[in-house]
Amino acid sequence: MVGITSYGAYIPVYRLDRALAARTWGGPPMMGEKATGYWDEDSVTMATEAVLDCLSSTAPEEVDGVFLASTTLPYKEKQMSSLIATVLDLPRTARAADFANSLRCATTAMKSALDAIEAGAARKIMVTAADCRLGAPQSMREQLFGDGAAALLIGNSEVAASIEGYYSINDEITDVWRRDEDTFVEGAEDRWAVTYGYMKNMQEAIAGLLRKLKLAPTAFSKVVLAAPDARSPLDLMKSFGFDPKTQAQDTLVNTVGSTGSAQAFLMLVAALEEAKPGDRILLANYGNGCDAFSLLVTDQIAKIRERRGVKVHLKSKKAVSYERYIRWKSFLPLESAHRQVPFSSPVVLWREARGLFTLSGSKCKRCSLIDYPIQRVCHQCGSKDEYDEIKLSRKGKLFTYTEDYLSGRGAEQFVVFPVVDLEGGGRIKGHMTECEPGEARIDLPVELAFRKMHEGGGFNNYFWKTRPRRA
Amino acid sequence: MSIKDKVAIIGMGCTKFGENWEMSLNDMIIEAAYEAFQDAGIGSKDIQAAWLGTQQYGGAGMALADPLKLHEIPVTRVENFCATGSDAIRNACFGIASGMYDIVLALGVEKLKDWGLRGLPENPGTAHPVLDQGVTGPGQFALSAVRYMHTFKIDRTPMAQIAVKNHHNGNLNPKAHFHRELTVEQVLNAPMIAWPFGLFDCCTVADGASAAILCRADMAKSFRKDYMLIKGIGLSASPENRSPHFDYLGFPATVGAARQAYKQAGIKNPLEEIDCAEVHDCFSWTEISNYEDLGFAEKGKGWRLIMDGVTTLQGKLPVNMDGGLKCFGHPVGASGIRMHYELWKQFQGKAGPRQIKDPHIGLTHTLGAVVSGVTIVGTP
Numbered sequence: 001m002v003g004i005t006s007y008g009a010y011i012p013v014y015r016l017d018r019a020l021a022a023r024t025w026g027g028p029p030m031m032g033e034k035a036t037g038y039w040d041e042d043s044v045t046m047a048t049e050a051v052l053d054c055l056s057s058t059a060p061e062e063v064d065g066v067f068l069a070s071t072t073l074p075y076k077e078k079q080m081s082s083l084i085a086t087v088l089d090l091p092r093t094a095r096a097a098d099f100a101n102s103l104r105c106a107t108t109a110m111k112s113a114l115d116a117i118e119a120g121a122a123r124k125i126m127v128t129a130a131d132c133r134l135g136a137p138q139s140m141r142e143q144l145f146g147d148g149a150a151a152l153l154i155g156n157s158e159v160a161a162s163i164e165g166y167y168s169i170n171d172e173i174t175d176v177w178r179r180d181e182d183t184f185v186e187g188a189e190d191r192w193a194v195t196y197g198y199m200k201n202m203q204e205a206i207a208g209l210l211r212k213l214k215l216a217p218t219a220f221s222k223v224v225l226a227a228p229d230a231r232s233p234l235d236l237m238k239s240f241g242f243d244p245k246t247q248a249q250d251t252l253v254n255t256v257g258s259t260g261s262a263q264a265f266l267m268l269v270a271a272l273e274e275a276k277p278g279d280r281i282l283l284a285n286y287g288n289g290c291d292a293f294s295l296l297v298t299d300q301i302a303k304i305r306e307r308r309g310v311k312v313h314l315k316s317k318k319a320v321s322y323e324r325y326i327r328w329k330s331f332l333p334l335e336s337a338h339r340q341v342p343f344s345s346p347v348v349l350w351r352e353a354r355g356l357f358t359l360s361g362s363k364c365k366r367c368s369l370i371d372y373p374i375q376r377v378c379h380q381c382g383s384k385d386e387y388d389e390i391k392l393s394r395k396g397k398l399f400t401y402t403e404d405y406l407s408g409r410g411a412e413q414f415v416v417f418p419v420v421d422l423e424g425g426g427r428i429k430g431h432m433t434e435c436e437p438g439e440a441r442i443d444l445p446v447e448l449a450f451r452k453m454h455e456g457g458g459f460n461n462y463f464w465k466t467r468p469r470r471a
Numbered sequence: 472m473s474i475k476d477k478v479a480i481i482g483m484g485c486t487k488f489g490e491n492w493e494m495s496l497n498d499m500i501i502e503a504a505y506e507a508f509q510d511a512g513i514g515s516k517d518i519q520a521a522w523l524g525t526q527q528y529g530g531a532g533m534a535l536a537d538p539l540k541l542h543e544i545p546v547t548r549v550e551n552f553c554a555t556g557s558d559a560i561r562n563a564c565f566g567i568a569s570g571m572y573d574i575v576l577a578l579g580v581e582k583l584k585d586w587g588l589r590g591l592p593e594n595p596g597t598a599h600p601v602l603d604q605g606v607t608g609p610g611q612f613a614l615s616a617v618r619y620m621h622t623f624k625i626d627r628t629p630m631a632q633i634a635v636k637n638h639h640n641g642n643l644n645p646k647a648h649f650h651r652e653l654t655v656e657q658v659l660n661a662p663m664i665a666w667p668f669g670l671f672d673c674c675t676v677a678d679g680a681s682a683a684i685l686c687r688a689d690m691a692k693s694f695r696k697d698y699m700l701i702k703g704i705g706l707s708a709s710p711e712n713r714s715p716h717f718d719y720l721g722f723p724a725t726v727g728a729a730r731q732a733y734k735q736a737g738i739k740n741p742l743e744e745i746d747c748a749e750v751h752d753c754f755s756w757t758e759i760s761n762y763e764d765l766g767f768a769e770k771g772k773g774w775r776l777i778m779d780g781v782t783t784l785q786g787k788l789p790v791n792m793d794g795g796l797k798c799f800g801h802p803v804g805a806s807g808i809r810m811h812y813e814l815w816k817q818f819q820g821k822a823g824p825r826q827i828k829d830p831h832i833g834l835t836h837t838l839g840a841v842v843s844g845v846t847i848v849g850t851p
Contacts, residue, residue: 338589339607344600356601371715373602379714400621400719402613404665406590407605417610419719427715431605442621453601463601 002117003162003295005124006153006304008054009269010046011256011313012037013434013470018143020322025138032254034146036320037132038434039328039411040451040465043070044080046149046262047130048087048450052394054126054151056307060088063153064122065095067109069129069261073100074452074460076180083462084128087450089358089391095122103176103226104287105129106261111291113154114163124155131260136184137331144229145185146257150265150310160300161272161281163293167208170289173197176228194232198286202236205290206282210240213294217242220294221279222271224249226264226286255314261287268295270310275301308470316470318436327411334410342456349461359394359448359464361426362387370425394448395469396422401432401440416440418466420448433465445469473703473735478564479691480683480699480848482511485812488679488800489648496528496582497538499680503805504539504578507682511694515539518684519572521546524559524579525804527592535578552839553751554706554728555579556681556807557846561704563685573687579809580680581802590676591803609665609673609754611840616667616756618719622771627667629774630755631658634671634797636783637752641794643825648675648800658755672755677800681808691851697819699811702832702847703738705731712841720771724843725764725836732834733766736847741766742788745847746830747817749810751838752795761836762790765845789827792817807844810835818850 015033022029037046047068055063066088068081081096095116099105106129113125130149135141154163175193178185187193202225210216217240225233230253234244242248249271252263259266264285271281277299284292308316326332352373354360361372365388367381372392377384399419407415416432418440432440433451451465484506486499494502508514523535525548532546551558556579563577586592591608598604620626634653641647653671661669691698707727711717729741738744750765752758762773767788776782782790793799793813796806814833816822835846 338587339605340588340592342600342604343598348600369715379710380716400614400618402610402617402665402667403663404605404607404610404613405662406607406609406664415605415610417606417614419614421715425715429602442617453604456600456604461600461604 001159001162002114002154002156003159004152004272005155005158005160006054006058007269007272007309008050008052008056008151008307009266009310009313010049010053010149011035011310012041012046012147013316013318014038014320015317016320016322016325021143024322027138030140030143034143034257035148036325036328037147040433040453041132041147042074042452043072043130043132043149044074044083045451045462046132046147047128047151048084050130050149050151051084051088051126051128053307053309054153055088057304058153060090063088063090063094063124063126065125066090067097067099067113067125067127069099069105069109069127070131071100071103071105071178071260072132073098083357086353086357095125102287103261104285104289104291106265107283107285107291107293110152110154111166111168117154117156123157124153127152127154129262129265131262133260134184134329137326141185144253144258146259148256148259148262148266150262150269152265152268158300159298160304161275161295161297164296165209165213166291166293167205167212168289168291169201169205169208171201173288194228198228198232199236201290202284202286203239205292206240206284209292209294215294219280220247220282222249222275222281223247224264224267224271224281224283226267226284227251227253228258266310272297272301273305273309273311277301312471318434336410339407342454342461344457344459344461346457346459356463359392360389361392363390372426372428392426392428393423396420396446398440398442398444398446399427400442403437403440418446420446420466428464430463430465432467434467439468474564474568475702475735476700477568477688478685478701479688480811480815481686481691481694482507482513482684483682483812483815484510485646485681485809486679487646488677488802488805488809489675490584491678492584494678496534496580499582499678500535500538500578500580503580503680503682504576507576507684511684513574513684515541517574518544518576519574520544520566521576521578522559522562523548524555524577524807525581526550526552526555527581527583527803552842553753553803554807554837554839554842554844555804556809557835557837557844558706558807560683560808560811560846561706561844563683564701564704567685567687573690575685576682577685577808578680578682579805579807581804582678583676583802584678607665609668612754612757613665613668615719615760616754619756619760620667622720625774627659628655629759629777630667630672631655632777633752633755633758634658636777637791637795637797640784640792640825641798643823644793644799647794647798648677649798668754668756674753674796674801677802679800679802679805679809681805681812683808683811698851699815699818699848700851702849703732703735705729705845706843707731708842710841721760721764722838722840722843724841725761725838725845728843728845729765732845732847738847741834744832745788745834746832747789747792747814747827748834748836749793749795749813750790750836752791752797753801753838755797757838758790758795761838765834765836784825784827792822792825792827807835807837810837811846811848814848
């Protein structure tokens with residue numbers, strides 16, 4: 001039996017009230033709010049958060065690979081799943097692959113993981129999807145699109161939701177697109193695109209799945225349909241005789257937004273959070289074709305509830321103004337900080353990747369001092385090269401801090417610098433993120449989050465930052 | 472071994488500190504050096520070795536040799552964060568004390584205002600790509616000030632008093648960067664730079680140069696009667712600031728440098744035995760920490776010295792008579808030698824309206840958070 005053995009999710013803490021965007025440009029507001037990543041977040045950092053949430057109760061050494069799905073990967077050439085594999089400290093033989101270019105890439109990655117495990121090539125594969133798509137300012141897509149990520153650990157033991165089967169089709173259609181040189185997502189005329197793209201493909205694949213598994217619509221407790229809008233999935237359900245009132249899984253469009261390739265997984269995570277053993281879930285995802293799956297929940301589901309998932313992330317939020325939002329998304333050229341541009345070196349980051357990305361410190365074998373970054377000569381007892389490399393906790397509290405307005409980099413007027421004492425030992429000084437003026441205080445409970453520091457050297461420099469602990 | 476009474480300063484020079492838009496690095500070097508040559512009654516050809524203290528400019532010893540045309544003598548560039556000027560003096564002292572040279576030059580200079588940057592640059596060529604990014608001078612010292620305020624339960628008022636005192640002193644000094652009295656309210660209400668430091672809690676980013684001519688103590692009398700003797704020199708690097716147990720309440724580097732200098736000079740009770748001090752007030756709180764780290768007060772009680780007026784021009788131990796880094800300015804490599812320049816003028820009774828009463832023993836102190844230099848000087 002192969003299926004989902006763990007799940008995790010990530011929704012950025014900041015939410016933009018859609019009415020604020022509508023008020024800025026004129027035009028009708030959509031309902032609700034959308035989640036938006038902070039200026040230092042991208043698809044890779046969000047996916048990393050979801051993956052770490054998913055691994056709350058699994059040892060990373062059991063994971064044989066990472067599949068990362070996104071239409072908004074920060075690089076056109078350079079793999080990013082390898083970075084997540086390094087953060088997780090997976091062996092070099094682990095499979096790492098990026099899936100891209102269609103909102104269906106998440107479920108395509110899941111199919112590939114399933115096929116690999118069924119073929120005996122792997123035991124557990126982490127499949128994660130993240131997106132931060134941009135709609136042009138004053139467009140409805142701007143209001144619709146939200147940022148988020150989810151992760152599913154696919155495996156052949158301790159399965160919480162077995163994958164009974166899938167049915168998959170591909171389709172050549174130019175209904176939604178973004179070329180290499182485009183910043184914003186474009187689309188064809190809506191009525192045609194929805195009818196002949198979304199509806200036709202979803203209908204065909206769902207019908208194929210029901211036929212293949214000999215299941216009736218009544219066999220499912222929940223139907224998870226990724227959707228370009230709120231209405232289409234309801235029309236789709238009615239066409240099969242599903243009952244939207246009892247079977248429809250919330251699309252999260254009104255609370256998080258349309259999260260691109262992550263939407264289907266986020267909805268599935270929300271469904272799994274409420275699922276009981278024996279429940280059957282239909283999952284269908286669209287994008288140049290359709291992947292439809294049937295999942296059967298097992299009694300293992302009760303053992304994987306201790307995580308933030310969708311439920312906790314949804315409740316943990318801060319409001320953001322439209323002015324800050326456009327600042328973070330770099331829609332406007334801003335005055336520079338009149339400070340030097342950040343320096344970087346790919347060589348240094350390569351040499352120190354283990355310590356930097358896996359958050360490994362040194363523990364002195366003689367005096368037990370825990371230090372970060374790794375110190376070859378002990379600060380306390382002076383022993384040389386007598387240390388064990390240990391993984392540090394990602395939780396701690398502020399020993400001291402400052403709000404530095406000289407260091408503002410353009411995306412934000414200030415940077416909060418902390419000194420963080422980590423639980424179980426070690427001290428780290430990673431910049432604070434998501435920290436509002438006046439929010440930092442001595443002893444504030446904090447946690448580390450993997451973020452983009454800067455683009456010095458012409459590439460993305462990632463490292464751990466510190467943020468107020470999310471409830 | 473002690474350096475005490477082996478080396479004398481016989482001439483000093485110092486440019487105006489501040490926004491020296493119309494002067495180049497070389498112009499300032501020449502102005503400070505020639506003031507010192509004239510003061511000592513010597514010429515550049517009398518110099519047998521020279522040390523250049525500069526933190527940002529990487530042009531090696533040649534950056535000093537070329538503008539002054541010092542031919543075929545050893546010229547060395549010294550860099551040690553904000554203790555750079557102190558370390559140039561220290562190296563010059565040992566050049567003399569070793570018996571190798573009779574007359575040497577120590578010169579500190581910094582040209583910071585040509586680049587249009589806010590605050591000090593961050594050494595991009597050597598900073599770590601992610602561990603050292605975006606860390607500013609004010610931010611670094613603010614981490615300690617926040618912890619200090621929390622631990623010893625003080626507000627920003629004593630720090631503001633430091634700024635008020637140093638601006639008062641600097642206002643009496645024609646060579647200072649700023650000539651403006653401040654009030655406590657102005658300091659407290661200034662725009663925030665790095666909590667708890669507002670604009671007036673921070674020293675100035677300035678251009679400037681300062682120079683000292685040093686010689687064998689037994690030769691000094693042949694140049695002038697009012698020379699100045701080196702009584703003790705300490706320099707201390709302190710990686711302790713980076714240890715995971717560091718308390719962020721002060722600077723072990725200062726404690727170490729002071730201990731060395733006091734031992735050489737034979738000073739046991741600095742508050743009683745030192746007549747005046749020029750200390751590293753890069754930020755208002757730093758001066759409070761300096762009082763404690765230099766042994767003028769117990770840890771946690773330094774702020775009382777400023778509140779009680781002990782360190783004003785009229786106080787028991789005047790500190791930063793020339794305005795300090797805060798008001799006189801902080802061209803990094805020049806500061807350590809500039810401090811000696813003020814004691815030089817004070818000892819000779821040439822400090823004008825800021826002259827204190829009959830000083831004989833003085834202290835200079837520079838601090839780059841993890842490195843500090845302390846020098847004790849005295850009248851013959």
